Amino acid sequence: MSLDPGTIVPLAVTFESFTDVDFWISVGIIAGTYTIVALGLQLNTGFTGIVNFGQAAFMAIGAYTMAILVLKAGFSFWLSLPIAVLAAMLFGVIVGLPSLRLRADYFAIATIAMAEVVRLFAQNARGLTGGNQGLFCDTEGDTSVCYTNDWRDLSDSINENIVSNFWSNPDTLFPLFLVVWLTVGIAVVALSYFQGTPWGRVLRAIREDEDAARALGKNTLLYKLQSLAISACLGAIAGFFLALNLATLHPIDFEPLVTFFAFSVLILGGMANYKGVALGAVLFWVVLEATRFIELPDPPFTETRLASLRLAITGLLLIGLMAFRPQGIFGKREEMVIGE
Amino acid sequence: MTRPAPAAIGERLMERLRRQPWIGAVGVILVIFLALVAGEGLHAVAQTGLNGLSLGAIYALGAVGLTLVYGILKLVNFAHGDFLTFGAYMAYLVNVTWGAPLIVAVFWAMVATALLGLLFERLLWGPMRAKHAGFLQLILMSIGLAFVIRAVVQWFWGTEIRTLDVNTTDTVDFLGLRIGQTELVVLVVGVAVLVGVGFMLRVTLLGKRMRALSDDLDLAETAGIDTRRVILYTWVFAGALAGLAGVLAGAITSLRPELGFELLLPIFAAVILGGIGDAFGALVAGLVLGVMTEWSTLLIDARWKVAVGFLVLLIVLVIRPQGIFGRAKAI
Amino acid sequence: MNDHHQTGGSSPSPAEPPRTLLEVDEVVKRFGGIRAVDGATMKVREGTITALIGPNGAGKTTLFNVVTGFYRGDRGSVTFDGRQVFGEAPYEIARKGMVRTFQITKALAAMPVIDNMMLAAPDQPGERFRNLILRPDAVRRREKEVRADAMELLEIFNLAELADDYAGTLSGGQRKLLELARALMARPKLLLLDEPMAGINPVLGKRLLDHMQQLRQERGVTFLFIEHDMEVVMNHSDRVVVMAEGRVIADGEPQEVRADKSVIDAYLGGVAADTVAGEKPYR
Numbered sequence: 001m002s003l004d005p006g007t008i009v010p011l012a013v014t015f016e017s018f019t020d021v022d023f024w025i026s027v028g029i030i031a032g033t034y035t036i037v038a039l040g041l042q043l044n045t046g047f048t049g050i051v052n053f054g055q056a057a058f059m060a061i062g063a064y065t066m067a068i069l070v071l072k073a074g075f076s077f078w079l080s081l082p083i084a085v086l087a088a089m090l091f092g093v094i095v096g097l098p099s100l101r102l103r104a105d106y107f108a109i110a111t112i113a114m115a116e117v118v119r120l121f122a123q124n125a126r127g128l129t130g131g132n133q134g135l136f137c138d139t140e141g142d143t144s145v146c147y148t149n150d151w152r153d154l155s156d157s158i159n160e161n162i163v164s165n166f167w168s169n170p171d172t173l174f175p176l177f178l179v180v181w182l183t184v185g186i187a188v189v190a191l192s193y194f195q196g197t198p199w200g201r202v203l204r205a206i207r208e209d210e211d212a213a214r215a216l217g218k219n220t221l222l223y224k225l226q227s228l229a230i231s232a233c234l235g236a237i238a239g240f241f242l243a244l245n246l247a248t249l250h251p252i253d254f255e256p257l258v259t260f261f262a263f264s265v266l267i268l269g270g271m272a273n274y275k276g277v278a279l280g281a282v283l284f285w286v287v288l289e290a291t292r293f294i295e296l297p298d299p300p301f302t303e304t305r306l307a308s309l310r311l312a313i314t315g316l317l318l319i320g321l322m323a324f325r326p327q328g329i330f331g332k333r334e335e336m337v338i339g340e
Numbered sequence: 341m342t343r344p345a346p347a348a349i350g351e352r353l354m355e356r357l358r359r360q361p362w363i364g365a366v367g368v369i370l371v372i373f374l375a376l377v378a379g380e381g382l383h384a385v386a387q388t389g390l391n392g393l394s395l396g397a398i399y400a401l402g403a404v405g406l407t408l409v410y411g412i413l414k415l416v417n418f419a420h421g422d423f424l425t426f427g428a429y430m431a432y433l434v435n436v437t438w439g440a441p442l443i444v445a446v447f448w449a450m451v452a453t454a455l456l457g458l459l460f461e462r463l464l465w466g467p468m469r470a471k472h473a474g475f476l477q478l479i480l481m482s483i484g485l486a487f488v489i490r491a492v493v494q495w496f497w498g499t500e501i502r503t504l505d506v507n508t509t510d511t512v513d514f515l516g517l518r519i520g521q522t523e524l525v526v527l528v529v530g531v532a533v534l535v536g537v538g539f540m541l542r543v544t545l546l547g548k549r550m551r552a553l554s555d556d557l558d559l560a561e562t563a564g565i566d567t568r569r570v571i572l573y574t575w576v577f578a579g580a581l582a583g584l585a586g587v588l589a590g591a592i593t594s595l596r597p598e599l600g601f602e603l604l605l606p607i608f609a610a611v612i613l614g615g616i617g618d619a620f621g622a623l624v625a626g627l628v629l630g631v632m633t634e635w636s637t638l639l640i641d642a643r644w645k646v647a648v649g650f651l652v653l654l655i656v657l658v659i660r661p662q663g664i665f666g667r668a669k670a671i
Numbered sequence: 672m673n674d675h676h677q678t679g680g681s682s683p684s685p686a687e688p689p690r691t692l693l694e695v696d697e698v699v700k701r702f703g704g705i706r707a708v709d710g711a712t713m714k715v716r717e718g719t720i721t722a723l724i725g726p727n728g729a730g731k732t733t734l735f736n737v738v739t740g741f742y743r744g745d746r747g748s749v750t751f752d753g754r755q756v757f758g759e760a761p762y763e764i765a766r767k768g769m770v771r772t773f774q775i776t777k778a779l780a781a782m783p784v785i786d787n788m789m790l791a792a793p794d795q796p797g798e799r800f801r802n803l804i805l806r807p808d809a810v811r812r813r814e815k816e817v818r819a820d821a822m823e824l825l826e827i828f829n830l831a832e833l834a835d836d837y838a839g840t841l842s843g844g845q846r847k848l849l850e851l852a853r854a855l856m857a858r859p860k861l862l863l864l865d866e867p868m869a870g871i872n873p874v875l876g877k878r879l880l881d882h883m884q885q886l887r888q889e890r891g892v893t894f895l896f897i898e899h900d901m902e903v904v905m906n907h908s909d910r911v912v913v914m915a916e917g918r919v920i921a922d923g924e925p926q927e928v929r930a931d932k933s934v935i936d937a938y939l940g941g942v943a944a945d946t947v948a949g950e951k952p953y954r
């Protein structure tokens with residue numbers, strides 16, 4: 001192995017990327033998407049006490065239903081969105097009805113199994129979902145029809161007509177960034193409001209002790225179903241953003257890792273706190289995406305190794321938080337019923 | 341003497357089934373077997389059944405360790421799948437990179453994975469128990485651990501598919517059935533070890549103690565059993581079996597970082613089907629699940645066969661969460 | 672003000688005997704081979720304070736669980752306020768006016784005391800999701816009412832200053848009072864208390880009993896409580912029901928029951944068994 005200047009200072013990294021706007025917009029979009037996913041998990045786990053490990057399935061159903069309706073059934077993109085959300089919510093109710101009666105750990109396993117069934121379907125029902133090749137544009141008929149078309153038109157028009165007044169050469173992804181964070185804002189406000197209502201109070205009671213709630217006349221199964229359905233709705237919306245961001249859909253984009261990334265975001269931001277979720281997501285993804293943007297020297301940091309690094313960081317984060325600060329950054333220790 | 345009314349007979353049968361549910365399970369399997377033979381012929385059913393036993397042995401080896409850890413430590417160990425992965429890659433290291441014979445690699449894999457289990461018990465699970473950590477904390481921690489193990493494997497061996505130095509072409513014929521040489525070895529080793537495991541659990545003192553702790557930890561403690569010791573042995577046991585399962589799985593398929601996690605859900609299915617904490621239940625359920633999974637290829641396209649494990653899991657959770665052998669207290 | 676807080680029951684007029692509020696008939700509950708409740712039959716009359724006693728393992732809590740729907744009984748019938756409730760879900764039974772507390776207090780520790788109280792109030796439009804969107808004013812109005820009712824009850828139980836504290840910070844005795852106060856918020860006709868005196872000091876216990884008498888007088892609440900303390904049972908209850916080995920072996924006034932031979936036998940047998948193994952052996 002010859003001594004090449006690159007190996008003398010193996011840890012020399014460049015931080016140029018941190019001043020690159022594209023980096024921040026890219027991180028912002030993915031952080032915002034995961035915030036929406038994790039807001040659903042916060043409602044489920046942080047406030048209702050149900051451990052939903054199947055969130056990726058709702059994302060998949062939302063994204064794939066939208067893409068299939070547009071590409072295979074000729075629906076308009078805008079019409080496909082509410083239908084896809086309803087599909088995800090319906091799936092949540094169907095799955096929840098038999099499984100929400102189960103003990104929390106059984107329910108967690110059931111949701112993961114359910115999510116893997118969904119992913120298996122996406123991988124193998126090739127006619128419908130494109131299998132592992134994925135979905136992006138209509139491969140059979142008019143190949144110019146891609147599910148991102150309508151969005152791209154809107155996005156470009158936002159850039160031309162609104163953003164260009166403030167920013168001369170706006171990044172093409174900027175409108176997506178705006179829409180994602182606008183959605184985050186609306187979701188946080190709505191969820192926080194609902195949490196403070198009598199309805200939210202019942203959820204919190206269920207979180208801590210379902211029997212106590214039932215002894216006081218509350219139909220706990222119904223509330224848990226509603227919690228799951230709302231989370232499915234949020235998951236589907238996040239699925240849309242993922243689909244638009246990536247411009248193609250593959251089953252691998254909805255593997256269990258995605259749900260667990262979202263849980264990492266949730267724990268980092270703190271349980272039982274909606275606003276903290278956004279911060280958790282941004283922090284998490286800045287760190288993870290930094291591995292992509294910091295120019296680390298290729299031996300030893302190959303692409304695959306960077307991916308392992310991201311996995312390792314997430315794993316260590318989860319272990320560390322659970323060991324030393326299970327309530328995360330903004331969580332309230334007194335409200336941590338699941339941890340104790 | 342008057343004949344009992346049909347309703348009473350029905351009620352007695354239901355009572356019998358409720359008390360000994362495995363009778364119902366055997367009945368169901370028998371019905372499926374007969375239906376498949378009628379539809380596809382005995383040869384096809386036997387052939388796929390044989391393949392299913394190899395797969396089932398792998399499931400069972402993974403499930404026995406997982407169920408004991410679940411039962412004794414109340415830990416839903418999502419990292420267990422990656423123990424299998426770790427074992428497989430340890431075998432690769434010895435067998436392919438260092439060129440040692442497979443048998444050495446297998447032993448090394450079992451030892452290394454057992455040590456890994458002990459390491460994490462010392463570093464993570466013991467301290468968390470002392471802190472009275474709740475089940476969500478433990479689950480998420482095990483998920484984090486799963487990521488770390490997979491990250492390490494991926495760092496050193498990358499994502500490309502690797503294979504162990506095994507014979508992939510030769511086949512063996514007997515009783516009109518054909519099985520790959522390596523598959524046969526996996527089957528024989530797997531079943532042999534399982535028989536040994538069953539014997540060990542039933543007859544040896546340690547085995548009985550592990551089962552006692554899994555059944556009721558507090559009761560076992562009051563009976564004077566040194567629970568700390570048994571817990572350590574359980575991790576050794578679970579780790580070694582997981583490592584073996586990983587090597588066997590790697591031998592008949594191939595090595596990639598997701599190997600273990602892909603097996604984790606069917607292994608969970610076996611654990612739940614057999615009743616959490618019931619090692620024998622997990623053993624039998626694993627074998628049954630493997631056979632069912634392979635039998636399903638007679639009816640549906642092979643790429644869907646993994647769905648069998650998931651569907652069994654979901655059905656069991658809905659109908660009888662305590663599993664075939666478990667008791668109602670599980671809820 | 673009194674009318675506003677009147678619960679479902681009404682004080683019986685002295686001329687006619689009080690009507691039966693709860694009727695339990697030949698209830699059976701098995702766990703595997705064990706018959707925890709083996710054909711229990713009893714009645715609770717409106718406006719009474721009834722104690723349910725018996726040696727450990729007699730099946731008292733199990734019976735509670737079956738009556739309130741937390742366990743599915745195998746056989747028998749339970750009639751509450753004239754309607755069959757056997758096999759109904761616990762939340763349905765609670766809504767009909769039968770509210771129970773638990774042996775290990777279920778004060779919701781991660782919620783403030785006032786939230787615990789407001790949770791229990793019946794007829795809250797704000798608990799239905801669609802009303803949050805469609806009828807926000809009705810939701811707001813009822814919330815105000817519920818809060819006022821809750822504070823009033825907390826005053827009676829001397830817990831008002833703790834209203835905003837997390838229930839987890841309360842002492843054991845305070846949590847018992849909270850659980851009782853919370854159960855009352857639900858406007859119960861019949862209140863089932865599972866060992867309300869367990870683990871609290873005698874002074875607090877006396878207060879609890881006084882509250883029960885007061886509630887019976889002023890609001891017509893009927894009580895059925897499981898208790899081990901004989902002094903409490905004899906001096907503070909109108910009727911005593913005795914269970915042993917899953918069956919009701921006596922049902923009458925305290926003095927009658929105390930003298931009943933089968934009760935004495937059960938207790939002597941029960942005491943002996945208790946001291947040996949802690950669990951009464953079943954057939």
